[in-house]
Amino acid sequence: MKSFVPVALVIVALAVLPLFVQSNVVLNFLVVTLMLALAGQGWNILGGYGGQYSFGHAIFFGTGAYVTAILQVKYGVNAWLAFGCGMVAGAVVGTVVGWLAFRAGLRGSYFALVTLAFAEVLRIVASVAPITGAGVGTLVNLDMRFSAMQFQSRAVFYWLILSLVAAALIITWLIERSRFGAWLIAVRENEDAARALGVNALTVKLGAMVISGVVTAAAGCFYVQYFLFVDSHIAYGTWISVEALLTPIIGGAGTIFGPLVGALVVRALGEGALLITGHAPGLDLVVFGMVLIAVVWFSPSGIIGLRKTLLGKFRRPAAEVRRG
Amino acid sequence: MAEPLLDLRGVSRRFGGLLAVGGVSMNVREGSITALIGPNGAGKTTLFSLISGFLRPSEGEIYYDGRDVTGEPSHKLARRGIGRTFQIVQPFAGLTVRENIRVGAYLRHPRRDDAMAAAEKVAREVGLEPVLDAPADTLTVAGRKRLELAKALATEPKLLLLDEVLAGLNPSEIRDIIPVIRGLQRRGITVLMIEHVMQAVMSLAEQVFVLAEGRLIAEGTPEAVAADRAVIEAYLGHGAAVRLATVSS
Amino acid sequence: MLSPVILIPVLLNGLMTGAVYALIALGLTLIYGVLHIINFAHGAMLTAAMFACYFAFKTLGIDPYLSLFVLAPVFFALGYVLQRFVIGPASHGEDRNMLLVTLGLAVVIENALLVNFRGDTRTIDVPYAFATINLGFTFLAVPRLVGFVAVFVVAIALWLIMSLTDTGRAIRAVAKEKLGAQLQGIDVPHIYAVTFGLGTACVAIAACLLMPSYYVNPGAGNAFVLVAFTIVVLGGMGSVPGALIGGLTIGVVESLCSLFLGDSLGQVGIFLIFIAVLLVRPQGLFGAKA
Numbered sequence: 001m002k003s004f005v006p007v008a009l010v011i012v013a014l015a016v017l018p019l020f021v022q023s024n025v026v027l028n029f030l031v032v033t034l035m036l037a038l039a040g041q042g043w044n045i046l047g048g049y050g051g052q053y054s055f056g057h058a059i060f061f062g063t064g065a066y067v068t069a070i071l072q073v074k075y076g077v078n079a080w081l082a083f084g085c086g087m088v089a090g091a092v093v094g095t096v097v098g099w100l101a102f103r104a105g106l107r108g109s110y111f112a113l114v115t116l117a118f119a120e121v122l123r124i125v126a127s128v129a130p131i132t133g134a135g136v137g138t139l140v141n142l143d144m145r146f147s148a149m150q151f152q153s154r155a156v157f158y159w160l161i162l163s164l165v166a167a168a169l170i171i172t173w174l175i176e177r178s179r180f181g182a183w184l185i186a187v188r189e190n191e192d193a194a195r196a197l198g199v200n201a202l203t204v205k206l207g208a209m210v211i212s213g214v215v216t217a218a219a220g221c222f223y224v225q226y227f228l229f230v231d232s233h234i235a236y237g238t239w240i241s242v243e244a245l246l247t248p249i250i251g252g253a254g255t256i257f258g259p260l261v262g263a264l265v266v267r268a269l270g271e272g273a274l275l276i277t278g279h280a281p282g283l284d285l286v287v288f289g290m291v292l293i294a295v296v297w298f299s300p301s302g303i304i305g306l307r308k309t310l311l312g313k314f315r316r317p318a319a320e321v322r323r324g
Numbered sequence: 325m326a327e328p329l330l331d332l333r334g335v336s337r338r339f340g341g342l343l344a345v346g347g348v349s350m351n352v353r354e355g356s357i358t359a360l361i362g363p364n365g366a367g368k369t370t371l372f373s374l375i376s377g378f379l380r381p382s383e384g385e386i387y388y389d390g391r392d393v394t395g396e397p398s399h400k401l402a403r404r405g406i407g408r409t410f411q412i413v414q415p416f417a418g419l420t421v422r423e424n425i426r427v428g429a430y431l432r433h434p435r436r437d438d439a440m441a442a443a444e445k446v447a448r449e450v451g452l453e454p455v456l457d458a459p460a461d462t463l464t465v466a467g468r469k470r471l472e473l474a475k476a477l478a479t480e481p482k483l484l485l486l487d488e489v490l491a492g493l494n495p496s497e498i499r500d501i502i503p504v505i506r507g508l509q510r511r512g513i514t515v516l517m518i519e520h521v522m523q524a525v526m527s528l529a530e531q532v533f534v535l536a537e538g539r540l541i542a543e544g545t546p547e548a549v550a551a552d553r554a555v556i557e558a559y560l561g562h563g564a565a566v567r568l569a570t571v572s573s
Numbered sequence: 574m575l576s577p578v579i580l581i582p583v584l585l586n587g588l589m590t591g592a593v594y595a596l597i598a599l600g601l602t603l604i605y606g607v608l609h610i611i612n613f614a615h616g617a618m619l620t621a622a623m624f625a626c627y628f629a630f631k632t633l634g635i636d637p638y639l640s641l642f643v644l645a646p647v648f649f650a651l652g653y654v655l656q657r658f659v660i661g662p663a664s665h666g667e668d669r670n671m672l673l674v675t676l677g678l679a680v681v682i683e684n685a686l687l688v689n690f691r692g693d694t695r696t697i698d699v700p701y702a703f704a705t706i707n708l709g710f711t712f713l714a715v716p717r718l719v720g721f722v723a724v725f726v727v728a729i730a731l732w733l734i735m736s737l738t739d740t741g742r743a744i745r746a747v748a749k750e751k752l753g754a755q756l757q758g759i760d761v762p763h764i765y766a767v768t769f770g771l772g773t774a775c776v777a778i779a780a781c782l783l784m785p786s787y788y789v790n791p792g793a794g795n796a797f798v799l800v801a802f803t804i805v806v807l808g809g810m811g812s813v814p815g816a817l818i819g820g821l822t823i824g825v826v827e828s829l830c831s832l833f834l835g836d837s838l839g840q841v842g843i844f845l846i847f848i849a850v851l852l853v854r855p856q857g858l859f860g861a862k863a
Contacts, residue, residue, distance in 0.1 A: 106852075117802070242676070281688070282688045286688060293673075296663055
């Protein structure tokens with residue numbers, strides 16, 4: 001996207017929304033949606049732009065969540081500072097896992113597997129380690145003060161998550177326009193060709209992994225401030241790894257607004273499914289899974305790419321032959 | 325005579341028990357167009373991969389611009405000025421022609437606008453200007469070959485390795501692209517090319533190296549190499565030189 | 574030092590659990606060897622088969638070892654249909670898409686089971702569940718012994734299919750050189766689907782072997798499949814002997830780790846091996862370098 005105008009417009013439009021919407025139910029829906037969009041934006045930077053499909057983005061979400069919670073509860077660190085530390089922890093995890101995986105040359109299925117395995121290891125460790133509260137989890141004390149980053153009004157939480165999402169959108173926009181972004185996309189499209197043009201594929205992928213880690217970790221940090229609780233299933237469970245990739249894939253991987261659009265669609269469908277059936281647990285995920293398959297099947301570039309896909313069906317039948 | 329730009333000293337590469345390149349020593353003079361020829365499977369592309377850092381030599385050293393660059397990774401060598409094209413073209417399929425070339429241009433021009441301008445200039449030089457905004461995967465074979473060349477050129481190389489840029493083109497397309505390659509030399513780029521189209525080798529190269537079964541079997545001017553008995557036998561089989569000589573006498 | 578009285582039963586137990594792991598891994602590695610993708614729906618398939626086995630026993634009173642002979646062909650057909658009419662067409666021949674589609678299937682199957690059967694853990698009571706054979710120095714649980722033997726029977730049967738039948742030869746041809754096989758007139762989508770079916774039949778058999786001594790809930794398959802991923806990576810993607818040896822090894826390692834570290838950390842041991850192998854030797858301990 002060349003112009004900043006659409007990005008600014010979307011951010012402004014979302015920012016004024018609470019002035020018109022007072023319902024706590026709707027605000028809650030939007031807060032959670034933006035949180036998933038944030039986690040998805042993190043995935044999008046690595047998976048959408050960089051083509052490295054992680055099946056274990058929970059490693060970032062969970063680490064952000066635990067660090068934010070534990071620093072506050074066990075060490076009495078200020079909430080805002082703990083939040084920042086959670087994001088830094090995301091960067092650290094990204095550096096370690098990324099360095100190990102990319103240096104070993106893992107791509108495709110193998111990269112998906114190793115990220116999944118890291119998430120599982122962290123989940124099991126978190127479910128027994130005393131510092132995480134083991135099986136019981138960690139509860140953050142209720143303390144409705146600005147300094148504790150807890151707010152009476154849902155709208156303030158909304159603006160908090162929105163500012164994080166806005167920051168992620170701007171980061172993504174900057175990446176798209178930068179040399180780093182061009183090289184990242186080049187690595188996604190053809191790693192060997194990129195290397196021949198002077199691209200250090202390892203550092204480019206690692207850079208994407210670190211940024212990705214910070215962004216998805218921020219969603220985890222926010223989760224803790226909003227729900228004031230975290231355990232090993234919330235932090236490192238497969239649900240968040242799946243949601244983090246679902247939102248950009250459904251919305252449009254490798255596009256600025258993909259995760260946001262995807263999160264809205266996924267959440268609306270999920271809530272709709274639960275409403276219709278009276279909250280049968282798991283039903284929203286059944287719908288998500290089907291939407292994921294349908295999107296890959298009928299519009300591989302997501303909802304944002306849908307228009308292009310439909311036009312392409314009429315204009316360029318040759319494209320189908322090439323894919324086959 | 326000036327120091328060679330590229331100097332290979334006893335370079336070998338093994339894959340398991342197979343010797344793909346064995347003890348090749350050759351050098352490429354700065355500012356020249358040099359051709360590397362040989363039958364299929366002779367190890368030409370492997371040699372290119374060694375020079376451009378995609379593979380490490382099992383033995384031997386590679387000197388470029390007076391320094392030992394053996395074992396350096398490809399992206400570092402590209403930074404030093406070694407550009408390469410691939411025999412099987414490797415476009416960034418989802419991107420436009422402009423974006424493809426820009427990836428290369430970013431190497432010397434970190435700012436977006438500069439890279440854009442540099443990419444457009446390269447596109448003009450290789451004749452891709454009319455299709456700048458076309459998706460790379462809609463190009464014809466000839467277009468893709470030009471794009472492959474343009475991407476490498478955009479990195480502003482001193483030494484350009486061209487791996488069969490003419491293969492798959494029809495005679496008129498070959499006629500169109502030969503002046504482009506000559507233009508590279510005029511701009512001071514040293515060219516080392518793998519080529520099967522002998523007519524092009526004869527008209528472009530001043531020095532030819534012949535590789536067969538991983539070993540260098542001949543070198544010299546195109547005329548000298550074409551008359552070389554070992555070369556003819558490598559291409560046409562044992563005894564061919566004798567048979568040919570009998571026929572022509 | 575631990576006495577052999579403790580160690581030997583632990584080792585034997587590990588070998589028997591490992592055999593079932595090996596069978597699950599066998600299905601995974603078969604699919605990888607031919608389609609070159611990791612089937613992320615493998616675990617959900619296993620859970621589905623365990624539920625099928627459970628209900629066959631509960632509502633129809635069919636013994637798990639008998640329902641094996643029904644469920645194996647049924648799941649073969651299921652796998653065939655899924656690959657041929659869903660995974661194949663939905664992926665447009667791109668590996669990344671196949672990863673996503675199999676992941677999507679896993680999410681759908683697992684949660685559809687959750688919607689229908691809730692998170693309850695279910696077991697079946699067969700009369701031989703706690704039967705043992707006295708070896709003099711230790712006791713062997715009968716269901717585990719049956720599982721151990723059955724796995725080798727299945728492995729031999731697969732090997733026979735692969736080497737003696739035309740379809741088996743076609744599968745090996747596609748695994749080796751897809752394009753060449755296509756040019757020889759082999760129907761590649763059909764072979765892909767058959768392979769996927771065989772892989773899925775493997776988990777159906779594994780499910781029937783597990784049910785007499787194990788429980789089922791909508792997440793039950795996952796634990797096994799993460800272990801199976803480890804085995805497949807350890808044994809080399811696509812290598813059948815690798816899957817068998819890897820399965821037995823992991824079974825032993827797991828029961829040793831559990832002995833020393835407790836159950837949940839025993840699992841961590843497996844994943845650490847998994848990550849280490851992925852990072853150091855992604856082609857596996859038995860696989861050739863790609």
